[in-house]
Amino acid sequence: MSEETVDVLIIGAGxxxxxxxxxxxxxxxxxxCLEQGDWVxxxxxxxxxxxxxxxxxxxxxxSPNGRGRREDYPVNDSQSPIKTSMFNAVxxxxxxxxxxxxxxxxxxxRVRTLDGVADDWPLDYAQLEPxxxxxxxxxxxxxxxxxxxxxxxxxxLPPLPLGLLGETLAAGFNKLGWHWWPSDSAxxxxxxxxxxxxxxxxxxxVGCPHGAKASTDVTYWPLALRQGVRLKTRCRVREITxxxxxxxDGVIYYDEEGVERRQRAEVVVIACNGIGxxxxxxxxxxxxxxxxxxxxxxxxxxxxxxxxxALVRGVFPDPLDGYKGATGCCIISQEFYETDRERGFVRGYxxxxxxxxxxxxxxxxxMSSGHVPWxxxxxxxxxSLWDRTAGMVVICEDLPEECNRVTLDPDLTDxxxxxxxxxxxxxxxxxxxxxxxxxxxxxxxxxAAGARECTSEAPLKPAGWHLMGTAxxxxxxxxxxVNEWGRCHDVRNLFIIDGSIFVTSGGVNPTNTIQALxxxxxxxxxxxxxxxxx
Amino acid sequence: xxxxxxxxxxxxxxxxxxxxDCIIPPSTKYDLPGAGELGVGAFIEAELLRNPQLRLVVxxxxxxxxxxxxxxxxxxxxxxxxxxxxxxIPTLLFHAYVAYYQNPRITQVLGLGGRPxxxxxxPMAASDLSILDPVRxxxxxxxxxxxATPEGK
Numbered sequence: 001m002s003e004e005t006v007d008v009l010i011i012g013a014g015x016x017x018x019x020x021x022x023x024x025x026x027x028x029x030x031x032x033c034l035e036q037g038d039w040v041x042x043x044x045x046x047x048x049x050x051x052x053x054x055x056x057x058x059x060x061x062x063s064p065n066g067r068g069r070r071e072d073y074p075v076n077d078s079q080s081p082i083k084t085s086m087f088n089a090v091x092x093x094x095x096x097x098x099x100x101x102x103x104x105x106x107x108x109x110r111v112r113t114l115d116g117v118a119d120d121w122p123l124d125y126a127q128l129e130p131x132x133x134x135x136x137x138x139x140x141x142x143x144x145x146x147x148x149x150x151x152x153x154x155x156x157l158p159p160l161p162l163g164l165l166g167e168t169l170a171a172g173f174n175k176l177g178w179h180w181w182p183s184d185s186a187x188x189x190x191x192x193x194x195x196x197x198x199x200x201x202x203x204x205x206v207g208c209p210h211g212a213k214a215s216t217d218v219t220y221w222p223l224a225l226r227q228g229v230r231l232k233t234r235c236r237v238r239e240i241t242x243x244x245x246x247x248x249d250g251v252i253y254y255d256e257e258g259v260e261r262r263q264r265a266e267v268v269v270i271a272c273n274g275i276g277x278x279x280x281x282x283x284x285x286x287x288x289x290x291x292x293x294x295x296x297x298x299x300x301x302x303x304x305x306x307x308x309x310a311l312v313r314g315v316f317p318d319p320l321d322g323y324k325g326a327t328g329c330c331i332i333s334q335e336f337y338e339t340d341r342e343r344g345f346v347r348g349y350x351x352x353x354x355x356x357x358x359x360x361x362x363x364x365x366x367m368s369s370g371h372v373p374w375x376x377x378x379x380x381x382x383x384s385l386w387d388r389t390a391g392m393v394v395i396c397e398d399l400p401e402e403c404n405r406v407t408l409d410p411d412l413t414d415x416x417x418x419x420x421x422x423x424x425x426x427x428x429x430x431x432x433x434x435x436x437x438x439x440x441x442x443x444x445x446x447x448a449a450g451a452r453e454c455t456s457e458a459p460l461k462p463a464g465w466h467l468m469g470t471a472x473x474x475x476x477x478x479x480x481x482v483n484e485w486g487r488c489h490d491v492r493n494l495f496i497i498d499g500s501i502f503v504t505s506g507g508v509n510p511t512n513t514i515q516a517l518x519x520x521x522x523x524x525x526x527x528x529x530x531x532x533x534x
Numbered sequence: 535x536x537x538x539x540x541x542x543x544x545x546x547x548x549x550x551x552x553x554x555d556c557i558i559p560p561s562t563k564y565d566l567p568g569a570g571e572l573g574v575g576a577f578i579e580a581e582l583l584r585n586p587q588l589r590l591v592v593x594x595x596x597x598x599x600x601x602x603x604x605x606x607x608x609x610x611x612x613x614x615x616x617x618x619x620x621x622x623i624p625t626l627l628f629h630a631y632v633a634y635y636q637n638p639r640i641t642q643v644l645g646l647g648g649r650p651x652x653x654x655x656x657p658m659a660a661s662d663l664s665i666l667d668p669v670r671x672x673x674x675x676x677x678x679x680x681x682a683t684p685e686g687k
Binding site: 045047048049050051052053054105106107109110113114124125126144146148149150151158159161162163166167170171173174177179180181182198199200201202203209210321323324325334337338359360362363364367372374375376378379383386387 | 556557558559561563564566612623627628630631632634635636637638640641644645646649650651652653654655656657658659660661663665666668669670672673674675676677678679680681
């Protein structure tokens with residue numbers, strides 16, 4: 001048993017934990033991070049092999065239930081039409097994310113005031129704006145200033161190339177008079193801060209061996225470690241423990257050999273995102289907190305938000321060079337982002353363009369759709385699809401509902417015997433109407449761009465990669481878990497800094513906002529060190 | 535014989551290659567080899583080694599293919615094969631497509647250089663962003679939202 005007491009203990013080395021560790025490093029406090037995964041060696045990434053496409057169904061798959069890695073924990077998502085996706089490693093899910101890096105909008109923080117639904121956040125866009133700017137510098141964000149869908153913002157790197165595919169789709173948006181813009185991407189479009197610029201290999205979703213994609217193992221962590229933060233990998237936290245004064249006094253975890261260990265801490269910071277964070281809190285029961293730590297509001301685990309996704313693809317008559325370029329970071333459209341009640345739903349969604357499919361996925365997709373038969377018609381069928389598909393995903397804002405929740409599965413455990421999370425989730429009527437609208441509009445713009453036929457899947461089943469809302473922030477302890485700077489109302493030296501504190505989801509990828517929030521929380525803590533627990 | 539010793543016989547391999555060439559035939563039009571000629575059979579055999587259940591479908595299927603391939607009309611032979619061993623081709627199809635389309639000879643013909651995406655990547659030119667002019671002309675799209683409410687509710 002370790003008797004060392006660290007000043008700050010961070011649980012989780014993903015997007016939020018890395019940004020927080022770097023920000024806190026300049027305090028020179030004794031900071032330790034425990035991460036259940038390991039470092040991913042860049043030579044292990046699938047993109048260096050011919051079989052890179054199929055490894056998306058294997059050891060680099062999105063679902064923790066299918067990867068077979070010891071560091072993963074199972075998630076019972078049988079009661080959800082959207083299945084959970086995440087990655088457990090130094091860098092967390094940024095290892096596999098597309099690195100599409102939009103900010104939330106001013107209206108996203110004020111949905112109750114503006115649209116009469118859900119709740120306003122206890123902070124606003126202007127308060128997060130300086131942290132979005134820091135994060136853009138630290139992650140190395142590529143993009144183009146002047147997007148009329150946002151307040152003015154500057155980005156440190158020029159946009160990634162649109163390519164023939166992007167230009168083709170952009171022409172479709174222009175034809176309809178709809179908004180589009182080169183995406184903000186956490187992918188270096190040129191050499192930046194020791195990282196080499198993107199080489200357009202198109203393997204972003206199975207990790208970037210080149211290091212151009214800003215997973216936090218190549219951005220924040222090297223700097224945080226250099227400044228003295230310590231990071232222990234393959235250490236899985238079971239529970240947070242309470243001292244006699246009602247404050248958190250550390251954690252119990254299992255090390256890489258599966259040996260139970262104790263780590264004491266003055267401050268505990270949870271950065272395990274919208275499923276991992278409530279799992280730890282719910283596993284941390286005590287006489288004072290019989291329903292889980294920091295859960296006097298009863299909201300820990302509730303209000304789970306995914307972003308319901310749709311995938312819409314079109315087949316074009318001519319080659320698009322679609323195998324080149326960052327997978328998910330081409331162009332974005334927010335034509336239907338802000339509320340217009342005449343559409344039949346509140347709030348809105350983003351379109352994000354995708355590159356084309358690789359050679360194996362083209363074949364398998366064509367096999368499923370009947371376009372690529374075996375036998376005599378095989379090659380003509382394949383050539384009609386190869387490098388001729390383009391499409392987009394739709395990211396719908398998901399409004400919080402208490403029935404959508406994370407609980408502990410009564411039977412399922414991870415390799416260390418820790419109870420695993422169970423998801424109960426249903427699509428709301430608002431989300432269903434939004435998805436229906438978005439698929440029709442996506443098909444419309446693909447046809448305008450020249451597609452001869454379109455296919456869609458909605459909701460996209462494996463798209464549970466944005467995990468939000470299960471320990472929401474707010475100023476009222478009865479209706480929220482943490483305050484406006486991430487401190488738990490019930491346990492004043494316990495902080496949450498990840499997607500679980502989101503009040504609403506917006507209709508964009510959340511990683512940039514998760515990191516801006518974690519930087520905001522770290523900065524607020526540093527300003528209040530003298531009276532942090534008052 | 536243990537699982538790790540599992541091998542197809544030379545004759546079975548020859549029939550498997552023939553069957554694979556029926557599934558993905560060679561194409562002079564696109565300058566592409568058939569799947570059997572390409573060596574996809576070795577990939578299938580590795581799958582058979584990993585998954586004994588597959589053998590229950592493939593081994594008798596190959597025997598039927600061998601018998602029916604002696605038919606003078608190959609089209610009729612394949613029709614009979616599908617009738618007599620309906621699971622055979624659907625079972626092989628997924629593995630055959632995967633092995634064929636990740637093979638460097640094929641990715642070379644498809645324009646991908648016959649190599650993995652890394653470390654070479656692919657060149658892309660910067661775009662002419664004057665195509666954004668219509669979007670710029672529309673002006674501001676986002677809503678002003680005011681400040682956070684004091685209650686944060």
